[in-house]
Amino acid sequence: MGTAELHxxxxxxxYAEGKNMILVESGFSLRKVxxxxxxxxxxxxxxxxxxxxxxxxxIINDGEIIDLVAVIGGG
Amino acid sequence: xxGYGGSILRVNLSNGQLTRFPTPPELAxxxxxxxxxxxxxxxxxxxxxxxPLGPENKLILSPGPLSGLMIPGAGKMDFTTKSPxxxxxxxxxxxxxxxxxxxxxxxxxxxxxxxxxxxxxxxxDNDLVxxxxxSEYWGKGTITVESSIKDKFGxxxxxxxxxPGGENLVSFASINHDYGRxxxxxxxxxxxxxxxxxxxxxxxxxxxxxxxxxxxxxxxxELFKACxxxxxxxxxxxYGTTIVTSWxxxxxxxxxxxxxxxxxxxxKSLYGPxxxxxxxxxxxxxxxxxxxxxxxxxxxxYKTNVEGPEYETIGMLGSNLGISDIEDVAEANRLCxxxxxxxxxxxxxxxxxxxxFQKGILTSTDTDGLGLRFGDSxxxxxxxxxxxxxxxxxxxxxGGVKKAAEAVGKGSEKFAIHVKGMEQSAYATxxxxxxxxxxxxxxxxxxxxxxxxxxxxxxVGRELVxxxxxxRIIWLQxxxxxxxxxxxxxxxxxELSIDRDLYVPALEAITGIHRSWEDLEKxxxxxxxxxxxxxxxxxxxxxxxxxLPSPRFYSEPPLDGPTEGQITKFEDVQKLLDMYYEQxxxxxxxIPTSSTLIKLDLAELAI
Numbered sequence: 001m002g003t004a005e006l007h008x009x010x011x012x013x014x015y016a017e018g019k020n021m022i023l024v025e026s027g028f029s030l031r032k033v034x035x036x037x038x039x040x041x042x043x044x045x046x047x048x049x050x051x052x053x054x055x056x057x058x059i060i061n062d063g064e065i066i067d068l069v070a071v072i073g074g075g
Numbered sequence: 076x077x078g079y080g081g082s083i084l085r086v087n088l089s090n091g092q093l094t095r096f097p098t099p100p101e102l103a104x105x106x107x108x109x110x111x112x113x114x115x116x117x118x119x120x121x122x123x124x125x126x127p128l129g130p131e132n133k134l135i136l137s138p139g140p141l142s143g144l145m146i147p148g149a150g151k152m153d154f155t156t157k158s159p160x161x162x163x164x165x166x167x168x169x170x171x172x173x174x175x176x177x178x179x180x181x182x183x184x185x186x187x188x189x190x191x192x193x194x195x196x197x198x199x200d201n202d203l204v205x206x207x208x209x210s211e212y213w214g215k216g217t218i219t220v221e222s223s224i225k226d227k228f229g230x231x232x233x234x235x236x237x238x239p240g241g242e243n244l245v246s247f248a249s250i251n252h253d254y255g256r257x258x259x260x261x262x263x264x265x266x267x268x269x270x271x272x273x274x275x276x277x278x279x280x281x282x283x284x285x286x287x288x289x290x291x292x293x294x295x296x297e298l299f300k301a302c303x304x305x306x307x308x309x310x311x312x313x314y315g316t317t318i319v320t321s322w323x324x325x326x327x328x329x330x331x332x333x334x335x336x337x338x339x340x341x342x343k344s345l346y347g348p349x350x351x352x353x354x355x356x357x358x359x360x361x362x363x364x365x366x367x368x369x370x371x372x373x374x375x376x377y378k379t380n381v382e383g384p385e386y387e388t389i390g391m392l393g394s395n396l397g398i399s400d401i402e403d404v405a406e407a408n409r410l411c412x413x414x415x416x417x418x419x420x421x422x423x424x425x426x427x428x429x430x431x432f433q434k435g436i437l438t439s440t441d442t443d444g445l446g447l448r449f450g451d452s453x454x455x456x457x458x459x460x461x462x463x464x465x466x467x468x469x470x471x472x473x474g475g476v477k478k479a480a481e482a483v484g485k486g487s488e489k490f491a492i493h494v495k496g497m498e499q500s501a502y503a504t505x506x507x508x509x510x511x512x513x514x515x516x517x518x519x520x521x522x523x524x525x526x527x528x529x530x531x532x533x534x535v536g537r538e539l540v541x542x543x544x545x546x547r548i549i550w551l552q553x554x555x556x557x558x559x560x561x562x563x564x565x566x567x568x569x570e571l572s573i574d575r576d577l578y579v580p581a582l583e584a585i586t587g588i589h590r591s592w593e594d595l596e597k598x599x600x601x602x603x604x605x606x607x608x609x610x611x612x613x614x615x616x617x618x619x620x621x622x623l624p625s626p627r628f629y630s631e632p633p634l635d636g637p638t639e640g641q642i643t644k645f646e647d648v649q650k651l652l653d654m655y656y657e658q659x660x661x662x663x664x665x666i667p668t669s670s671t672l673i674k675l676d677l678a679e680l681a682i
Contacts, residue, residue, distance in 0.1 A: 009306035010572045042533045045322045046310060046347070053348040055321070069310045071322055071530045072569055 002026045002062030008039060010070035015039045030066065031056040045071040076103060077286040078140035078586040080181040084204065086197060088270045089130055089189030093204050098183045104588070105676070107598060109139035110166050110559040112184050113155025114602050117164065118609050120186065125613075127159035127262070128244060128269040134187040136177070136235075136275070139562020140586050143175035143283060143362070145295040146578075147302050148564025150174055150362025154263040160246040160420070160475045161496035161520050163610040165261030168524070168559050169235070170361035171253035173277060176233040180279030191271040196224075199277045200232075209273035213242065216413035217251035224276055235275045238415020240463040241268030245473040247420035247498070251412060255369065255382020256361070259417040261497065261519050286587030294581035298573070302365040305571035312358060315368035316386035317347035323390065323502065327638035328510075328529055330395040330503045332449050333426035334492045334627055337503035338636025341399035345389050350401045356380075361564065366571060374402045374409070381409035384418075387523075390501025391422025396429065397449025410456060414463035419522075423498025424476045425458050427491050428468075436485045443467040492625045494521035495610075504628050506641035507532040509544045512651045515622045516548065518556075518606045526551035527569070540647045545654040553599035560598065601675040604659075604667050608680045611666060618664040619652055 006022045008015065015038050016022050024033045030049075034041045034056070041056050048067040049058060060066065076098060085094045106115045113135045125131040135155045142149050152174035158165035177185070180201050187197075194213040195206045212220045217238040224234050234252060241248035241264035248264030249257040258264070285291045302308065310318060320342070323329040327337030343349065354374060359382055360367025373380050384392070384405050392411070393404040411418045431437040432447035439446055443461070445454050445468070461469025471479050476498050480491035492499045497520020504511040509528035514521040526548050535544065558565035561582065567573050575592060583589045590598075611617045629645045632638070656663060660671030669681040 040533070042322075042326050043530065045318050046314070048310070056325075067310075069307055069318065070572075071319065071533070072527065 004060045004064040007067045012070045026060045026062045080178045080183045083184045085186045087189045088191040107560045109562045110153040112137040113153045127157045130190045134266045137184040138174040142562030143178035147567045154258040156266045158261040159265045160262040164606040167258035167260045167263045169258040171256040172362045173233040175362045176277045196274040232278045237264045240416035243465045246475045247417040249417045285585045287584040290584030301573040314347040321346040327636045328502045333430045336633040337638045339394035344399045376402045377406045384408040387501045388418040391419045395426045403452040410459045420498040424472045427476045489626045505638045553596045557595045557599045
């Protein structure tokens with residue numbers, strides 16, 4: 001198993017201790033990785049794996065960079 | 076006056092009289108501009124019990140103090156009137172370029188009153204103001220008319236125009252501008268049509284005075300920099316509001332088959348990336364926008380173009396009608412825009428009609444021979460035409476879903492999805508109590524823009540009924556619509572999460588008046604209560620029942636999707652209202668108390 005990078009944006013950083021990047025284990029679905037990282041999947045509007053939009057059931061591979069866009073900033 | 080055009084234009088359509096008077100400084104101090112001006116002028120000038128389509132009703136257009144200036148998204152303008160759809164307060168916001176041009180012509184509000192004997196358009200070129208014959212444009216679609224007017228006067232003229240829907244007094248007619256922007260909700264286009272005013276054509280070239288030009292430049296640059304540096308800028312520009320389509324489907328908020336569900340099995344074909352790949356040809360923004368969210372699309376199947384569709388339209392003309400082809404949704408969007416009717420209300424009333432047909436409440440005898448079913452885009456396109464021209468069965472639907480359900484009866488009122496007569500916009504609220512309360516208490520009816528709280532539901536627990544949720548709704552209602560008062564777009568704050576405090580020095584440098592967000596929220600609270608008093612004044616017997624949602628959300632749990640089996644209990648609906656009224660300082664029937672009105676400097680309205 002390798003690693004991939006999660007890049008939470010906007011309010012999602014609040015669920016990642018303010019970090020811009022979290023290293024996660026690859027080989028699992030994005031949904032599981034989010035849950036394991038403490039980021040609620042239901043607050044992620046879109047996920048981009050290497051800049052391509054993917055759904056949350058996508059399996060994360062080694063070295064991938066996943067940008068996570070929050071549903072909305074303010075409300 | 077710094078930050079203002081300096082004058083208010085009164086247009087009497089009945090006698091053709093045009094008068095311009097200085098913008099009263101106390102109006103600017105107490106109500107600031109935009110939606111604030113509209114609410115004040117509506118309450119003060121429209122006589123009690125005025126017929127929304129009569130000469131005594133007024134349509135008030137107002138930019139704000141930020142409009143037309145170097146502030147992100149400062150291209151917003153408010154349209155206020157007494158709604159022919161709801162009988163209460165209507166306010167609809169329009170983006171594009173019109174508001175800047177109006178400010179450059181030195182105008183802070185236009186008050187349209189009376190009824191013209193013949194179709195006319197209002198022509199404004201700085202100090203030249205005229206009503207001109209519009210007979211050549213009457214009966215034509217919005218796109219054709221805007222294009223013809225621009226061909227005639229030049230691209231520097233900005234145009235707001237109604238379509239056949241407004242001319243034919245469809246209760247939810249829109250006002251179109253810039254080939255694809257709308258003041259869509261509440262029937263502002265209907266009122267314009269009732270006045271026989273086809274279009275407003277504006278050009279201005281005057282400077283807007285600012286109090287501190289150096290401070291203004293500095294604050295403006297900081298706002299633009301914050302937008303450009305924002306994390307979410309790239310995806311927001313690429314997908315715009317469609318960024319939430321997949322999310323709504325995932326969390327059970329995507330209105331599906333007349334809000335009977337919050338999940339659409341074929342929803343993936345409507346998601347933002349699919350739309351981008353299949354039909355979007357370019358991005359489009361409003362005046363001064365660093366983060367253009369508009370999308371211009373080409374429907375190859377129909378050989379047509381449209382600006383859009385945005386999320387709300389995808390929800391209401393797509394999943395809510397069972398349509399899964401994004402090209403069909405975009406074509407329905409184009410028809411509504413060109414015919415000048417609101418896409419949200421159109422989707423709401425057609426969804427109800429299809430459900431009536433499926434349940435046998437309506438038959439093909441009622442529908443001019445049309446067989447109605449979810450997913451049948453051909454019959455839906457025909458219904459859109461029938462509504463815009465008030466033709467046959469379309470006449471029933473043109474009054475809006477509340478009146479249509481009252482006329483048809485047979486239990487159809489239970490699945491007429493509206494609050495106060497306004498069709499609910501595109502968030503299914505079976506189990507999202509904050510968003511449900513937002514719709515119930517919105518000042519124009521079931522619209523999302525005053526308090527978009529569905530994320531908050533997800534963050535804190537969607538079924539919770541607690542005072543903190545209510546407080547959040549009230550805060551959003553006082554705060555978010557202040558962007559409509561200031562004349563700038565809220566989406567830079569909402570979607571890009573820029574710090575709202577960056578607006579404070581900008582507003583101060585422009586107007587010369589320091590206002591903290593606390594001050595601005597107090598003004599928001601004042602306007603909220605003023606518009607509430609308008610509803611009460613115009614509707615004898617107004618009480619808490621007016622704030623109830625569609626019974627669907629407390630009695631019919633969805634049969635599928637993430638909210639399967641979930642509803643908000645009716646006792647919780649009432650509990651939400653009780654908490655809301657208490658926190659607002661209103662009585663048990665939702666009437667502001669005297670002490671609340673006095674506290675908000677509205678003592679003269681106390682009953």
